[in-house]
Amino acid sequence: MVDEQGREKGEKGDTRVPPGLVRFELLHEDASGTKARRGRLHTPHGPIETPIFMPVGTVGSVKGVGPDDLKTLDAQIILGNTYHLMLRPGEPLVGEMGGLHRFISWDRPMLTDSGGFQVFSLSEKRKITEEGAAFQSHLDGSRHSLSPERSIEIQETLGADVIMAFDECPPSTEDRAYLEKSLARTTRWLHRCVKAWSRERSSLFGIVQGGLHEDLRKRHAEEICAVDLPGYALGGYSVGEAPEAMHAGVAYSAPLLPRDKPRYLMGVGTPLDLVTCVEQGVDMFDCVLPTRCARNGLLFTSEGKLVIRNAAYARDPRPVDPACSCYTCRTFSRSYLRHLFAAGEILAMRLNTLHNLHYFLDLMAQVRRAIAEDRFAAFARDFRAKAVAQEAERKGGR
Amino acid sequence: MVDEQGREKGEKGDTRVPPGLVRFELLHEDASGTKARRGRLHTPHGPIETPIFMPVGTVGSVKGVGPDDLKTLDAQIILGNTYHLMLRPGEPLVGEMGGLHRFISWDRPMLTDSGGFQVFSLSEKRKITEEGAAFQSHLDGSRHSLSPERSIEIQETLGADVIMAFDECPPSTEDRAYLEKSLARTTRWLHRCVKAWSRERSSLFGIVQGGLHEDLRKRHAEEICAVDLPGYALGGYSVGEAPEAMHAGVAYSAPLLPRDKPRYLMGVGTPLDLVTCVEQGVDMFDCVLPTRCARNGLLFTSEGKLVIRNAAYARDPRPVDPACSCYTCRTFSRSYLRHLFAAGEILAMRLNTLHNLHYFLDLMAQVRRAIAEDRFAAFARDFRAKAVAQEAERKGGR
Numbered sequence: 014m015v016d017e018q019g020r021e022k023g024e025k026g027d028t029r030v031p032p033g034l035v036r037f038e039l040l041h042e043d044a045s046g047t048k049a050r051r052g053r054l055h056t057p058h059g060p061i062e063t064p065i066f067m068p069v070g071t072v073g074s075v076k077g078v079g080p081d082d083l084k085t086l087d088a089q090i091i092l093g094n095t096y097h098l099m100l101r102p103g104e105p106l107v108g109e110m111g112g113l114h115r116f117i118s119w120d121r122p123m124l125t126d127s128g129g130f131q132v133f134s135l136s137e138k139r140k141i142t143e144e145g146a147a148f149q150s151h152l153d154g155s156r157h158s159l160s161p162e163r164s165i166e167i168q169e170t171l172g173a174d175v176i177m178a179f180d181e182c183p184p185s186t187e188d189r190a191y192l193e194k195s196l197a198r199t200t201r202w203l204h205r206c207v208k209a210w211s212r213e214r215s216s217l218f219g220i221v222q223g224g225l226h227e228d229l230r231k232r233h234a235e236e237i238c239a240v241d242l243p244g245y246a247l248g249g250y251s252v253g254e255a256p257e258a259m260h261a262g263v264a265y266s267a268p269l270l271p272r273d274k275p276r277y278l279m280g281v282g283t284p285l286d287l288v289t290c291v292e293q294g295v296d297m298f299d300c301v302l303p304t305r306c307a308r309n310g311l312l313f314t315s316e317g318k319l320v321i322r323n324a325a326y327a328r329d330p331r332p333v334d335p336a337c338s339c340y341t342c343r344t345f346s347r348s349y350l351r352h353l354f355a356a357g358e359i360l361a362m363r364l365n366t367l368h369n370l371h372y373f374l375d376l377m378a379q380v381r382r383a384i385a386e387d388r389f390a391a392f393a394r395d396f397r398a399k400a401v402a403q404e405a406e407r408k409g410g411r
Numbered sequence: 412m413v414d415e416q417g418r419e420k421g422e423k424g425d426t427r428v429p430p431g432l433v434r435f436e437l438l439h440e441d442a443s444g445t446k447a448r449r450g451r452l453h454t455p456h457g458p459i460e461t462p463i464f465m466p467v468g469t470v471g472s473v474k475g476v477g478p479d480d481l482k483t484l485d486a487q488i489i490l491g492n493t494y495h496l497m498l499r500p501g502e503p504l505v506g507e508m509g510g511l512h513r514f515i516s517w518d519r520p521m522l523t524d525s526g527g528f529q530v531f532s533l534s535e536k537r538k539i540t541e542e543g544a545a546f547q548s549h550l551d552g553s554r555h556s557l558s559p560e561r562s563i564e565i566q567e568t569l570g571a572d573v574i575m576a577f578d579e580c581p582p583s584t585e586d587r588a589y590l591e592k593s594l595a596r597t598t599r600w601l602h603r604c605v606k607a608w609s610r611e612r613s614s615l616f617g618i619v620q621g622g623l624h625e626d627l628r629k630r631h632a633e634e635i636c637a638v639d640l641p642g643y644a645l646g647g648y649s650v651g652e653a654p655e656a657m658h659a660g661v662a663y664s665a666p667l668l669p670r671d672k673p674r675y676l677m678g679v680g681t682p683l684d685l686v687t688c689v690e691q692g693v694d695m696f697d698c699v700l701p702t703r704c705a706r707n708g709l710l711f712t713s714e715g716k717l718v719i720r721n722a723a724y725a726r727d728p729r730p731v732d733p734a735c736s737c738y739t740c741r742t743f744s745r746s747y748l749r750h751l752f753a754a755g756e757i758l759a760m761r762l763n764t765l766h767n768l769h770y771f772l773d774l775m776a777q778v779r780r781a782i783a784e785d786r787f788a789a790f791a792r793d794f795r796a797k798a799v800a801q802e803a804e805r806k807g808g809r
Contacts (some may be wrong), residue, residue: 074751074758081738102725102750109726110746118742327500328507340479344516348508352500353472359760360472 033057035174035216035243037275037296045390048268048294051381054244054275056122056174057214058114061089063275063296064384066287066377067124068304068370072097073107073117076304077366080119085340086370087378090122090174092299095167096131100150100157104170112172124175124299127164127206127220130182130248130280141181143198161205169215175244176215177279178206182249185224192229196222200236207240216243218277221270224249225262234269245270246277247295251286260289267293284313284376285400291380292393303373307365310354313372317403319347321365326351339371340364431455433572433614433641435673435694443788446666446692449779452642452673454520454572455612456512459487461673461694462782464685464775465522466702466768470495471505471515474702475764478517483738484768485776488520488572490697493565494529498548498555502568510570522573522697525562525604525618528580528646528678539579541596559603567613573642575677576604578618580647590627594620598634605638614641616675619668622647623660632667643668644675645693649684658687665691682711682774683798689778690791701771705763708752711770715801717745719763724749737769738762 036055043049052063068075068083069092075083083091093113098104110116114123132139132146139148145160161179168176180199183192203219210217219237223230238245247266250259263278267290270276277297278290287298303313310321314334319326321333332342333350341350341364353361383392434453441447450461466473466481467490473481481489491511496502508514512521530537530544537546543558559577566574578597581590601617608615617635621628636643645664648657661676665688668674675695676688685696701711708719712732717724719731730740731748739748739762751759781790 072750072754072756073747074754074756077757079758079761080742101754102746106726106746106750110728110744116744116747116750118747328504330508344478346508346514348500348504349471349514349516352470352504352514356470356472356499358470358472359475359757360477362757363477363761 033214034212035275037244037273039273041385043384043389044387047292047390047393049291049380049384049389049393050294050296051384052275052296054122054296056090056216058120058122058174061122062381064287064291064377064380065089065297066373067092067297067299068373069094069299069301070117070119071301072101073113075366075370077307077362078370080117082363082367083119083370084121086367086374088121088370088374090124091119093117093123093125093171093173094131095125095128095164095171096159098125098171099128099159099167100152100155104167108170108172112170114172122175123173125168125171125173125177126279127168127177127179128159129164129180132159133182143201145179145202161202162209165206165209165217169211169213173215176210176217177246178203178217178219180220180222180248182222182252183224185249185253187224189226189229192224192226196229196233196236200233203237203240207242218242218244218246218275220246220248220279221266222249223266225254225258227262227265230262230266231269234266238269238271242274244275244277244297246279246297248279250278251281251300256283256286259286260293263290263295264293267295270294284373285397287373287376288380288393288396291384292389303369304366307369308362310361310365312365313369317400317407321347321351321354323351333368334372337368337371337375339368339375341368341371431612432610433673435642435671437671439783441782441787442785445690445788445791447689447778447782447787447791448692448694449782450673450694452520452694454488454614456518456520456572459520460779462685462689462775462778463487463695464771465490465695465697466771467492467697467699468515468517469699470499471511473764473768475705475760476768478515480761480765481517481768482519484765484772486519486768486772488522489517491515491521491523491569491571492529493523493526493562493569494557496523496569497526497557497565498550498553502565506568506570510568512570520573521571523566523569523571523575524677525566525575525577526557527562527577530557531580541599543577543600559600560607563604563607563615567609567611571613574608574613574615575644576601576615576617578620578646580620580650581622583622583647583651585622587624587627590622590624594627594631594634598631601635601638605640616640616642616644616673618644618646618677619664620647621664623652623656625660625663628660628664629667632664636667636669640672642673642675642695644677644695646677648676649679649698654681654684657684658691661688661693662691665693668692682771683795685771685774686778686791686794689782690787701767702764705767706760708759708763710763711767715798715805719745719749719752721749731766732770735766735769735773737766737773739766739769 038053041051054061071094147158164179183195221234223233275296278295312319315336326347329347383389436451439449452459469492545556562577581593619632621631673694676693710717713734724745727745781787
């Protein structure tokens with residue numbers, strides 16, 4: 014199962030990473046014709062098997078479930094959001110409480126974003142300069158600022174295993190001139206991040222931007238990857254473009270990142286996105302999709318999406334997904350879940366979230382097995398065909 | 412630990428209960444000077460150790476937790492509300508799904524109320540006649556009716572182990588003339604309930620009303636207990652009167668109920684209420700207090716009540732109750748729980764609910780041990796002294 018050449022390459026790369034930081038081990042490269050990779054990211058809180066999907070715990074909790082549930086689901090790593098946590102409860106408090114791991118009682122690996130993406134999403138309430146970004150809190154309008162230095166300071170106080178560079182994710186509607194200016198600034202910001210970074214227990218990943226412009230992506234990847242870091246990410250995808258455009262973009266960009274480092278595609282995506290981008294050599298993903306959809310009653314199943322409030326399920330004694338082994342599917346009927354959702358019961362959020370997270374995490378476990386067994390091309394082809402058929406059936410009015 | 416005389420008496424009484432229905436075993440009567448009893452209610456879904464507190468699962472879910480959590484908490488029996496379930500999802504649906512136990516995946520004992528209390532609480536939207544009550548749904552204004560026969564039909568369709576007689580719980584502000592009229596009607600309704608009752612798998616409990624009038628309570632207890640039933644309840648307490656008045660009322664009324672049958676005090680109450688009414692010989696309690704307070708951030712602890720949103724807990728690394736062994740207290744700090752609550756995270760509801768239910772259920776386990784060991788008088792005295800001191804401290808501005 015293990016590609017010796019790949020592993021050797023990975024380990025050679027890892028010798029450049031200081032002790033205490035993450036270290037990527039490239040275990041195997043798919044031999045069935047895809048760029049998919051099977052890896053292992055060693056972190057201060059234990060190893061992560063890649064490719065991996067990371068549930069998002071925005072404000073210090075993966076909405077609807079607890080750390081005990083996440084362990085039962087075999088979540089290997091979760092995310093925290095710097096923007097949300099700096100505003101509430103504030104990183105000094107989290108630091109005093111022993112860091113984010115201890116504060117939320119999660120002893121497995123954790124990753125925080127830089128806050129950049131959320132701040133730049135505030136559009137009306139923020140201002141960008143060379144120094145960084147000034148913005149108003151969405152909670153109370155209070156004024157705050159973020160800069161490369163401040164973002165790294167906050168993230169190191171939170172103490173995640175992986176921290177992200179402070180970057181700008183420019184809207185896809187911006188013209189090329191603005192994009193070029195933004196990319197150059199993001200590169201300068203990365204150098205400031207690196208300078209501010211203590212290298213003590215949090216590993217800094219760089220972020221490549223460039224929208225859907227291949228030449229800009231290429232140039233920015235060269236600039237970012239020229240900085241020796243424990244990992245690299247692709248930002249600026251899944252921000253409004255068509256899935257096909259995103260898939261084509263990732264197919265171009267992912268191979269621009271070093272082979273011996275983990276490749277993280279930020280904010281992606283649907284099950285189909287995950288499988289398709291793993292094919293292009295992506296190792297890490299995060300997205301609020303499974304948890305947010307769960308709270309809205311949209312459930313992912315092996316037979317496609319299921320909208321639990323649908324009247325068709327009122328008297329349906331079957332589990333959400335007869336092929337699923339999660340607690341929700343082992344224990345409850347569609348009928349009961351529909352009732353809970355219609356009645357607005359808190360338990361609906363929990364049970365739906367447990368199911369959707371299980372679906373995403375189990376999908377990635379299947380992905381890892383398929384890569385290890387050199388049959389990922391067939392796995393991805395079958396998955397895509399099924400997804401297309403399910404979508405056609407859904408649009409056909411079923 | 413077992414009082415042979417008590418048990419014999421219990422068993423003699425039980426021979427009158429048809430097989431398949433509940434059977435009360437009076438294990439022991441406290442010998443330390445109280446009327447407290449240690450009992451066991453045998454039900455089709457297993458035994459319940461009494462005195463017992465029953466968490467309320469209004470719409471088919473104990474708000475904030477699942478059946479797995481309830482088992483971990485060692486909840487022995489939970490409640491369902493006929494009024495809520497008849498409106499949504501409707502008892503025919505629950506019946507088709509195999510009954511309430513199967514619908515909500517709870518294989519331990521269950522009790523449903525008659526719907527009367529909720530309907531009569533609608534005040535503006537209901538009309539009472541000899542036949543029963545006509546009312547409008549609080550959900551959509553649709554018109555419904557309940558009667559003794561209809562309530563029993565619904566409850567038998569839901570299929571709980573214990574079902575309650577359809578009664579009127581008149582407001583404590585009603586004059587004596589109305590109360591007398593209401594009590595006589597509730598007695599006639601009980602006879603209609605008994606006639607409608609199939610005796611197949613659900614055991615009917617009668618309900619004694621009478622407000623705070625001792626003579627009315629006595630007369631009504633005689634009327635209700637003249638009907639041979641598997642258990643009897645006291646209704647119409649904790650509906651606005653002072654706790655002291657309720658305690659005095661229960662002290663008078665509880666001994667009016669048969670010694671060899673379970674005595675259920677409906678809708679009560681605070682930890683102090685439970686201990687005080689167990690002293691008067693009450694065996695069963697239910698209340699939304701622990702779950703509702705949890706959702707509002709009010710936590711019950713061995714040191715008194717704790718309002719988790721209080722700024723004093725922002726940086727408090729201690730558990731909610733250092734003396735508590737629940738999952739929440741074993742795992743999380745006050746600081747984190749305050750943050751979750753302030754951020755409106757769903758997990759706050761769950762963790763607070765787990766803690767409060769643990770507090771109530773563990774309190775009753777302590778109560779049972781104290782009775783079995785003939786030291787309940789001291790237990791209740793100490794508990795009351797501590798509660799009074801805590802309340803004084805709280806009012807003193809701490």
